Amino acid sequence: MSIITIDFETYYSKDFSLSKLTTEEYIRDPQFQIIGVAVKVDDKKTRFFSGSHEAIRNQLQEYNWASSMVVAHNAMFDMAILNWILDIRPMAIGDTLSMARAIHGIEVGNSLSKLAQYYKLGEKGTEVVNAKDKRREDFTNEQMRSYAGYCANDVEITYQLFLTLLPHFNKTELRLINLTIRMFTEPSLRLDGVLLNSHLIEVRDSKKALLTQSGANIDDLMSNFKFAELLRELGVEPPMKISATTGKETLAFAKTDEEFKALSEHPDMRVQTLVAARLGNKTTLEETRTERLISIADRGLIPVPLSYYAAHTGRWGGADKLNF
Numbered sequence: 001m002s003i004i005t006i007d008f009e010t011y012y013s014k015d016f017s018l019s020k021l022t023t024e025e026y027i028r029d030p031q032f033q034i035i036g037v038a039v040k041v042d043d044k045k046t047r048f049f050s051g052s053h054e055a056i057r058n059q060l061q062e063y064n065w066a067s068s069m070v071v072a073h074n075a076m077f078d079m080a081i082l083n084w085i086l087d088i089r090p091m092a093i094g095d096t097l098s099m100a101r102a103i104h105g106i107e108v109g110n111s112l113s114k115l116a117q118y119y120k121l122g123e124k125g126t127e128v129v130n131a132k133d134k135r136r137e138d139f140t141n142e143q144m145r146s147y148a149g150y151c152a153n154d155v156e157i158t159y160q161l162f163l164t165l166l167p168h169f170n171k172t173e174l175r176l177i178n179l180t181i182r183m184f185t186e187p188s189l190r191l192d193g194v195l196l197n198s199h200l201i202e203v204r205d206s207k208k209a210l211l212t213q214s215g216a217n218i219d220d221l222m223s224n225f226k227f228a229e230l231l232r233e234l235g236v237e238p239p240m241k242i243s244a245t246t247g248k249e250t251l252a253f254a255k256t257d258e259e260f261k262a263l264s265e266h267p268d269m270r271v272q273t274l275v276a277a278r279l280g281n282k283t284t285l286e287e288t289r290t291e292r293l294i295s296i297a298d299r300g301l302i303p304v305p306l307s308y309y310a311a312h313t314g315r316w317g318g319a320d321k322l323n324f
Contacts, residue, residue: 069091073097079185200287236271239257
């Protein structure tokens with residue numbers, strides 16, 4: 001089995017980037033564009049390809065993906081591009097980010113740059129900063145050569161990092177990483193958009209009904225000070241707590257504050273309604289989660305994003321603004 005190490009460089013701008021969008025949103029957006037990709041087979045020289053998506057797909061066909069493990073740093077990103085954009089699915093997937101998380105947690109920092117420094121594997125370049133707002137056709141030949149060198153260097157570091165981390169992992173854990181990434185990059189679940197839209201209407205109607213029933217306006221419910229006054233008008237002294245941030249006494253109106261939650265069972269129905277209205281309109285998790293699922297349904301099958309070894313116990317954690 002060969003090891004193919006890979007790294008994609010893609011178009012990004014101020015408003016179109018992984019800091020603004022989820023991985024799923026970013027790759028499936030019409031603006032998405034591959035600038036180039038660096039590929040290394042085992043310890044052979046790294047090659048860089050650029051061109052249209054079709055041209056890159058054709059160039060990558062020469063590799064034996066069906067009998068190779070493909071390694072990347074943050075493989076969820078690179079393997080999604082390989083599958084969703086280029087229709088290539090390797091035999092196995094390795095992810096140095098997942099591996100580093102299991103070994104180091106957050107003690108070292110799991111970026112490729114920090115791990116390269118920690119293990120003395122070389123220095124990650126900064127050319128990606130100069131690529132902001134540039135689509136592939138905006139690069140001069142010289143700029144593309146520079147970017148190719150940057151991308152190839154990332155692949156060399158990732159390959160060396162994989163070899164460095166590999167002795168710490170048995171086959172079972174490598175299979176778990178592979179399966180975890182594939183749950184995202186090879187989705188098979190289809191969302192019911194009609195049902196989701198119906199649910200969203202119910203959630204919004206429920207919030208409006210609570211607001212009307214409470215007799216308060218949205219500003220009064222959202223403001224801690226005004227909400228405290230509404231409680232006092234009903235003869236209830238607002239619960240207080242010591243702020244973990246400031247060390248000073250503050251209003252305890254968080255949905256996790258026990259005294260505040262207890263008010264939802266207050267003998268005065270008016271207090272119950274007021275608290276329900278506050279929670280129903282302040283906590284929009286149900287609404288935003290439903291909206292997010294609807295938007296994913298519009299784009300295709302739903303990937304299942306999970307972070308391998310998200311906690312020191314070894315358990316998985318949510319990712320990409322979803323928590324399965």
